[in-house]
Amino acid sequence: MTHTKFLLPEERIPTTWYNVVPDLPDGLPPMLHPGTKEPLTEADLEPLFPAELIGQEFSTAREVDIPGAVLDVYRQWRPAPLIRARRLEKALDSPARVYFKYEGVSPAGSHKPNTAVPQAYYNHRAGVRKLTTETGAGQWGSSLALACSYFGLACEVYMVKLSYHQKPYRRALMETFGAAVTASPSVLTEAGRAALAEDPDSTGSLGLAISEAVEAALKSGGTAKYALGSVLNHVLMHQTIIGQEARLQMEMAEDYPDVVIGAAGGGSNFGGLVLPFLREQLGGGRTVRAVAVEPSSCPSLTRGGYDYDFGDTAGLTPLTKMHTLGHDFRPPSIHAGGLRYHGMAPIVSALKEADLLEARAVPQTACFEAGVTFARNEGIVPAPESTHAVRVAIDEALAAREAGEERTVLFTLSGHGHFDMQAYTDYFAGRLQD
Numbered sequence: 001m002t003h004t005k006f007l008l009p010e011e012r013i014p015t016t017w018y019n020v021v022p023d024l025p026d027g028l029p030p031m032l033h034p035g036t037k038e039p040l041t042e043a044d045l046e047p048l049f050p051a052e053l054i055g056q057e058f059s060t061a062r063e064v065d066i067p068g069a070v071l072d073v074y075r076q077w078r079p080a081p082l083i084r085a086r087r088l089e090k091a092l093d094s095p096a097r098v099y100f101k102y103e104g105v106s107p108a109g110s111h112k113p114n115t116a117v118p119q120a121y122y123n124h125r126a127g128v129r130k131l132t133t134e135t136g137a138g139q140w141g142s143s144l145a146l147a148c149s150y151f152g153l154a155c156e157v158y159m160v161k162l163s164y165h166q167k168p169y170r171r172a173l174m175e176t177f178g179a180a181v182t183a184s185p186s187v188l189t190e191a192g193r194a195a196l197a198e199d200p201d202s203t204g205s206l207g208l209a210i211s212e213a214v215e216a217a218l219k220s221g222g223t224a225k226y227a228l229g230s231v232l233n234h235v236l237m238h239q240t241i242i243g244q245e246a247r248l249q250m251e252m253a254e255d256y257p258d259v260v261i262g263a264a265g266g267g268s269n270f271g272g273l274v275l276p277f278l279r280e281q282l283g284g285g286r287t288v289r290a291v292a293v294e295p296s297s298c299p300s301l302t303r304g305g306y307d308y309d310f311g312d313t314a315g316l317t318p319l320t321k322m323h324t325l326g327h328d329f330r331p332p333s334i335h336a337g338g339l340r341y342h343g344m345a346p347i348v349s350a351l352k353e354a355d356l357l358e359a360r361a362v363p364q365t366a367c368f369e370a371g372v373t374f375a376r377n378e379g380i381v382p383a384p385e386s387t388h389a390v391r392v393a394i395d396e397a398l399a400a401r402e403a404g405e406e407r408t409v410l411f412t413l414s415g416h417g418h419f420d421m422q423a424y425t426d427y428f429a430g431r432l433q434d
């Protein structure tokens with residue numbers, strides 16, 4: 001029997017997250033306090049995050065238990081399917097076996113609820129009443145709005161103004177889940193007012209929206225905290241549910257990837273897929289090529305320096321050592337809004353420095369071309385972010401054909417593109433620029 005879908009039963013959902021930090025060859029450089037530039041302490045983060053998440057951010061334990069209440073929510077759509085792209089393989093006339101882990105089955109349509117749910121849960125347990133956050137394309141905002149609705153928390157989202165107007169349905173989705181959505185820059189915060197004073201027509205940026213959300217939490221008098229959808233260690237750890245499931249599913253397929261691929265904005269779906277496979281390699285087991293794919297218009301990993309930098313525009317966040325284009329870098333308004341971030345996760349950056357991963361930058365029209373090929377063969381319209389992974393997966397399959405060799409390719413299809421059809425319309429009309 002040659003299967004196409006590899007479905008795990010609910011009983012086999014992994015019950016721990018994997019923390020790669022103790023397995024990193026050179027460890028992680030410490031985060032620094034934005035004011036004193038001294039190594040950050042757990043207490044420094046208390047105004048922003050609940051104790052449990054701070055503990056996870058600094059944790060050196062290899063495994064962390066997933067709380068039962070989080071598993072209960074995961075079970076609504078997890079385990080996510082692993083699918084072999086047989087029709088795509090055939091269309092490419094490639095001897096490669098191409099698999100994708102499909103995260104678009106979550107209620108928000110992407111992998112982001114994998115971390116939104118535990119973040120909302122730990123905040124709820126700590127007595128927090130409201131979470132503030134930013135969103136670019138709207139994927140993270142809808143995921144956190146969803147998670148807050150599960151645990152009865154209020155949710156305040158600062159949405160990059162460009163997307164606020166371009167993606168009214170993402171905004172409507174957040175509001176349906178009960179969130180309050182404000183276009184950023186806004187007049188509600190000092191950071192927003194300063195940006196508007198400088199440029200009244202500013203369409204915003206992710207870095208600026210982060211400044212607004214952080215400021216709103218800091219000024220809440222302790223009732224609100226802040227949540228971040230990518231980059232941080234605890235976020236990547238929560239996302240390892242993806243790769244742990246995928247490892248079990250590759251076993252069901254009696255196969256093992258030669259190459260694992262993910263689109264990289266802040267690095268969380270990439271890390272989530274890849275880290276459990278690197279664990280096998282770092283433990284002396286099978287090796288794997290890991291490829292992080294970013295847009296050539298925002299190439300933090302391929303072109304950015306490995307330096308200490310802020311996570312936001314105003315410089316309110318801790319300094320982290322990461323691949324960065326600089327916290328005042330303004331990425332052009334490409335359609336993959338979730339990949340328009342100046343920095344990269346410290347964990348992914350450290351893996352790059354240790355030569356444990358490859359980074360590739362690709363232009364957006366080549367990505368949409370791959371996304372359309374994928375949709376016409378596999379029937380799923382990829383999110384613009386996810387088309388970056390699709391592009392490189394297709395290139396790997398074509399390279400296998402060229403070399404006349406078998407090759408097993410695995411990538412995360414991090415989300416569907418049902419809220420992003422304007423991007424496809426623009427692509428078909430020839431309006432996309434590289």
Ligand SMILES: *Cc1c(COP(=O)(O)O)cnc(C)c1O
Binds near residue numbers: 140231263416
């Ligand atoms: C947010 C997002 C990304 C990029 O974020 P990472 O943290 O790098 O995973 C990729 N794909 C989708 C669908 C997203 O929503």
